[in-house]
Amino acid sequence: MQSFIQYTPTEIVFGPGVESQTAQLVKKHGGTKVLVVYGTGSIEKSGLLGKITDQLASEGIPHLMHGGATPNPHLSFARAGVKAAIAFGVDFILAIGGGSAIDAAKAVAHGTKNPEIDIWKFWLREEPLTKSLPIGVVLTISAAGSETSNSAVLTNTEEGLKRGLNTDFNRPAFAIMNPELTYTLPRFQISCGITDIMMHTLDRYFSPEANEGKVNEMTDEIAESLLRVVIKNGPLVLQNPEDYQAQSEIMWCGSLSHNGICGLGRTMDFSVHQLGHELGGSFDVAHGASLTTMWGSWARYCLDVNPARFARYARKVWGVTQNDDYTAAKEGIEKTVEYFKSIDMPTCFTELGIGIQSDEVLEQLSYSCVHFGKRLVGSFKPLKKEDIFAIYKAANK
């Protein structure tokens, strides 16, 4: 077995009605003055925001609101949050919502604890992050896994750049997970969530260790069963968003897919995420949709790196019975793409709604994806700019 570090410090409180424990958990984790970070209106409409601020008030916890985190949260929103949090003197950040509110909250936590440093420098790796404030989460969508992950993704709209920062300071102190809070999700967001959860698992499953035969069997089995559970329950929640059992399974898979357990002992690939982030930064498309747009093209391009790995995925996750690895692998890839289509997710640029792009735009996306010549992308097959161009080109239809 390959060596690993597993660090998942987040206290998870899961079940119906658990959001009633929010103020107590803030106190338990040291919060005495709180900035509440949230999105663009869904929690006001559902009444969740009011319920939580009432709790904070009745526990005597002063709090300030910072609403308006958009999908692909903007650096400018996070910077404004830092300013407000410092002025109010907060010692705790509470996020209510999905990946966008949570990631913005993480950025505010880092900026508030480091007032002398502009937060974007952490995302550009120009400054090391050595301290932050604690963050709590009330989750309203099963998707990004940010409620337990070590990651936070921001979009710098001035530069058209979407960038992630991985650090254990991004691990929330607690996450409140009530699947009932997801009942109000629009169908498209449910599908985006299902596919993002699959991608967090697949972007770890296809790893260089797998190519060298250094596989952690338990890690593989966890990943494969998680994928099967998501694939089975996805259509059930789309059919009936108030199916508590199915929503619960999806919500828990969302955290497990991205808290690290699906990647123990291996190097993460995440090239599909990087390809998708470029689309998010340039076209402001939903994260899950950017991933399904790219996965089929990436998989077909990388199949030859390790057909046996794709074949294992096909057999264990999709029940493919072909004996020949190459044939099984191809069938697994096409079954995945068909599944995306069956839940109304895009699998190419026109389905994503951005239209056919010129080679010049594909060049720009590819160059930005390799951080302007500073890196290769991914580890299963480390991708050069030319590889990335070819993958974008295949999705450009």
Ligand code: NZQ
């Ligand atoms: O703006 P609000 O009102 O919150 O509405 C949101 C938004 O329009 C809505 N929504 C959320 N919960 C709802 C709801 N609508 C009705 N009822 C509810 N219960 O859904 C829309 C999407 O919300 P968002 O927070 O953007 O979704 P998601 O969780 O998919 O987050 C996406 C962001 O997370 C980043 C993505 O890149 C993207 O910026 N990611 C963060 C990761 C991490 N920190 O670990 C990992 C991921 O790979 C991902 O990159």
Ligand code: ZN
């Ligand atoms: Zn993702």
